[in-house]
Amino acid sequence: MRLSSYPSRNLHLDEQTLPAWIAILGLVLISSLCVLAGAGGILRLGFPLLSLAVGLFLYLRYPVLYIGFTLWIWFLTPWLRRVVDSRSGWDPQGVMLLAPFLVTLVTFITLVQHLPRACRQGGLPFILALSGVFYAFFIGLILNPPLAAARALLDWLTPILFGFHLFVHWRDYPRFSQNIQRAFTWCVLITGIYGVVQYLVAPEWDRFWIIKTELVTNGTPEPLGIRVFSTMNSPGPFANVMIAGLLLLLNSRDPLRIPASVVGYLVFLLSLVRSAWGGFLVGLFTLLASLKARFQMRLIVIILVMAVCIIPLTAIEPFSEIISTRVESLYNIKDDVSFNERSETYEQKLNIALSNGLGSGMGGIYSINDKGVLGVIVLDSGILDMFFTLGWFGAIPYVGGVTLLLLSLFQGNENRFDSFASAARAISVSVFAQLMFGSVMLGLPGLMLWGFLGISMAARRYYQYQHSVVLEKR
Incomplete structure (x- = not known):
């Protein structure tokens, strides 16, 4: 079907x-x-x-x-x-x-409505993850400022709620998937075009944002100096949205897919997020492996056509130097400042994080300065963030929930004939693969992870039901 x-x-x-x-x-x-x-x-x-x-x-x-x-x-x-x-x-x-x-x-309404029977219907992984999050929230209320705990709860909770909402409404999977496909097609096109403008022109509001936040990860507030983050807050979340959109476009037949893909790949490279580049490749291989042979050949042809369109753009100025320099850094890891800082962070903090059984709770990595402004202490690692915040008591059910969902996605056969389901599973894997390099389970990246885990589970449940109906009619 x-x-x-x-x-x-x-x-x-x-x-x-x-x-x-x-x-x-x-x-x-x-x-x-x-x-x-x-x-x-x-x-x-x-x-x-x-x-x-x-x-x-x-x-x-x-x-x-x-x-x-x-x-x-x-x-x-x-x-x-x-x-x-x-x-x-x-x-x-x-x-x-x-x-x-x-x-x-x-979507908390969905959780309240479906919680009593969610476990019986395959929603146990979501409930496990939610239990870890609420545990950390209560610890945070005890150990940290309430405002910081509440702010952190929003980052952790909303992605899971959204994924759970998509899952429990599995009967609406065809309409939900079409709506998501359409949204991401236009998103890649619009945010891609704006991303090119942002890089070449540096609009005043983007320059103002970089200056005020002092976020060096966003680049410098000048034309050709910005690491593209388009309409979002920073390159990391933007790059993960592009991963989702570009993987969905590979199987799309929308006439907008070609212009959207061209600008999408260009700004994806201009975001300079190497972990997202690697995540995209992981997702691409996952997508290829899930398809039948004739669909694999079709996808390979599409990839080659996209490469022919994109490579000439990345080989000309003002794009070539910044992209090539970032790509070359992948081959010189030992001399890379970012890699060395992340390695040092792991050496200093991993043992501390793993030895913290109770966890610091929600808000433990947030700080409020003397002006009352809430800020985030950046750990640059989803694993560290998880164990510092959730502790072992929260991390075990949270990681267990994610792992159960990922494993279950590889047990069905709906990915063999439903291109959207194939892409959704690939997106989930590609975002999860970046966990070592950033807190991709929070905020907008978290919405990509949990949202596509949820819609993938909805696809599996939907086709299981269709199959059972066919068997009953026989």
Whole structure:
């Protein structure tokens, strides 16, 4: 049974979805007017609240559109925050960045509704991970400032909730997968084009953001000096979104796939995130291995065509030098500053992290300075972050949940004939493979990891049900 045989309902503008699109366009219009009028103070608080209201409305009435809306809120809110800050003054608290978390937290309703029977329906891995997170939150409330614990909880909790939501609504898998495919196609195209502009022009709001945050990982605030992060906050999350979009585009038949892929691969390279480059290759090999031979040949041809389009662009200035220098660093690991710093971090902190049984709890790697601004102590390692925060008592169920999900994805055969399911599994593996190099289980990268784990499990459950129906009819 092919995915393309299902109608694309609840995706396009029609009489049934008109109220939903009015709500979404209303949010866009109000936000645009506030930006143009310089009413940043109103928008900073109003945007998260309006986004939550629209998200709740879509969740209750238009569940398919809710998925796409949630993704776009994650993709675009950091950019909107930068524009507002550049015009209305710097907001160190970043209140607007609450919007994607609040919209995603709506899926807590799903957890409450389905928790009693989730374990019986295959949701045990999600429950295990959630138990580890809530354990660390309660420890954090005891050991750390409540604000820091609550901020950390948002990073850890929302990705799991989103993945769980996709999983338990497995009956809607065909419509959910189509909506996700469409969202990422447009995301790669739009954020890719903006990423090229960001690199060549360095818009004032992006320069303002780099200067104020002093994040050296974002590059220098000048044309040709920015490590592309497009509409997101930093290169790492952006690169993981590109991984998801580019892997999905390999099996897409949308006419936009070619221009989207061209700009997508270019800005993916310009992000200069080597761990994401490696994760993409892992995902690509996972995707190839899951397909039948004739689909493998088709995919190889597509990859070669994309290479023919991309390589000439990366071989000309102003792109070639910065990309080639970063690629060459992969062959000179011993002289690489980033690699040496990460190795030193592991040597200094791994034993400490592994010996901390209870963990530091949520907020243990967050700090509040003398101005009351909440900041993050960067560990540059998902493994260290996990054991420092969750401890052994939280890390065991959390890692156990992720491991059970990954193992279960390789037990079904839906990936042999459903290209979206194949790509979703590959994306999950590619993000997880970067755990040693960054906290990819949190925030937007975490949404990629848990979201595609959830939709992959939904695909498996959906096709198991279809198979059982066929057997009953016989």
